[in-house]
Amino acid sequence: MTLISSIALRRVLDSRGNATVEADVLTESGGFGRAAAPSGASTGEHEAIELPAGEAIAAAREHAVPRLVGEVYAGNQRAVDAALQAADGTGNFSEIGANSAVAISMAAAKAGADVLGAPLYQHLGGTFRGESFPVPLGNVVGGGEHAKEATHIQEFLAAPVGAPSVSEAVFANAAVHARISELLDDRGIPAAKGDEGAWAPPISDAEAFAVVGEAVDDVASDLGFEIRFGLDMAAAELYDSEADAYVYGDQTRSTAEQVDYVAEMVDEYDLVYVEDPLDENDYEGFAELTERVGGGASAPGASGRGPRADRTLICGDDLFVTNVDRLRDGIDAGAGNAILIKPNQIGTLSDAFDAIELATENGYETVVSHRSGETEDATIAHLAVATDAGFIKTGTVGGERTAKLNELVRIADDAV
Ligand SMILES: O=C(O)[C@@H](CO)OP(=O)(O)O
Ligand SMILES: [Mg+2]
The missing domain is CATH 3.30.390.10 (Enolase-like, N-terminal domain)
Incomplete structure (x- = not known):
């Protein structure tokens, strides 16, 4: 047939x-x-x-x-x-x-x-899927390769971990995005949008931490559930291999300083999630940071998936590239406790599924993700539900981002 x-x-x-x-x-x-x-x-x-x-x-x-x-x-x-x-x-x-x-x-x-x-998520994941939904990570402030003259850190991501439903989570991220616009306005800071619809203001990373922290707290107290935030540092883009250092404009950090910096930010802002905190070949650096802030969650079966107060997700994107061989190396090294899943990084849904399965078996959280260049295609919303992913990273506003977010709302509403 x-x-x-x-x-x-x-x-x-x-x-x-x-x-x-x-x-x-x-x-x-x-x-x-x-x-x-x-x-x-x-x-x-x-x-x-x-x-x-x-x-x-x-x-x-x-x-x-x-x-x-x-x-x-x-x-x-x-x-x-x-x-x-x-x-x-x-x-x-x-x-x-x-x-x-x-x-x-x-x-x-x-x-x-x-x-x-059948809905796509059911074809991919089976009849018992569709009950639990990923927490949407919403890019609200960003720079790096996605916007010039903005933050060095590529993405500041709202994470509505306490939302009672996926729909409330999606709207919470949009509210954080809107609140940031007000806070920037109050400070007289102009902001265009980057490739993923996040605000791309000409401010330092330190200011961005403060603004995002305040916006997340404001919206959490308005809505009455926990909202935290996280980062995609996209550190391979910051890393200068000749200098063996991470370059933030005029400031540089050695690998040891980079690990310290991320660990300090995790403590200070209670970050739930840090993606690519180190270069894409630095399994060791990932392992050290995971040991310090990751709650030892990469031990098989140790995690209990999803957000946990003592566990910051240290996620490999450029490190693992949705590739089972690279993930296996990471598991052996204790590098990270989460993997970003991007089907186009590996080329097929079967390969993406294999990476998800290996991750899950080894206590790694899975985060299904969009790319900075997107279309109206909403397949990743179904992939996340089909595989019971803990998180989905797919922006906050803009038609190519809301295509996925609204599809999650429809799946939850049995409207697909
Ligand atoms: O680094 C990332 O995680 C992605 C998506 O946010 O960016 P890009 O698609 O540009 O690799
Ligand atoms: Mg990334």
Whole structure:
């Protein structure tokens, strides 16, 4: 029933106005799925390879489409993704592009769900999913590679850990975003928005900590539930390998100082989450920081998933790149206690699932994530619910961000 009968690929716009790949997958029985690839700006050096959209489409038409159409069932995700891997043949999608691969992989999953008449999260996760929801991490202030002349730290992320429902959590993050605008206004600080819709004010990281801390406290007391915050430091972008130091404008920090700095910020602001606090190859630094503030949660079965007062999540994004081999190295080293999951970093949903499974088995929290360049595609909302992820990182405002947030609200409302 779900035999793939055609695949169409086209160039569409992403949120930065760049071209990305959109895939349509049709099955013999009329099942249809459409998905588009996102794109990063602060990409990890170990990610699967994104090709220019036109090249990725041409290569996928030549190598992947003939292996899928009339050959593979869209309902069999492993077979779809194995065909994509075989068509590419490089291990990192440098032949057909991870952007073509992930668009086809996600579109096939949607086509499979369509034939079954099931919501995507249920097709991916089974009938017992859909009861628990991830905490949305909302980017409210940011800079780094996502906005010039703003903070050195890439993302300050609101985390409504005490919200009674996903809908209230989503609205809490929007309220924090709005409150920050007022606080910046009060201080006479102008702020444009960065690539993900976060405020990108020309202020120091220290000021940003103060403003975000105040906004989170204000909104928490208005709404009556706990809201904390976290960071994506995207430290690979700050790290200068020649100097072996992290560069914050005029100030530099050695690795030891960087670990101290992050640990101090965790204590001072009660941070619930820190992503990429160290360079993307520094397993040791990650392990040291995890030991200091991570509550030893990476011991198998030790965690109890989700936020815990004595446990700050130390999350590997550029460190792990959704890759089971790199995650296995991290587990062995005690590096981090959480992994960011970005399907386009690895190229297929099956590979992303494998990373989630390995993480969960080893007490690592999973955080399903958007990219800074996005589309209206809402697959990651379903992926997070399907895999019972503790968190989802997908922005706060802006159509390509609310596409995912509103999909979570609909899933909770049984409206998908
Ligand atoms: O670093 C990140 O986590 C992401 C998303 O916020 O950014 P980019 O997509 O630019 O890699
Ligand atoms: Mg990141």
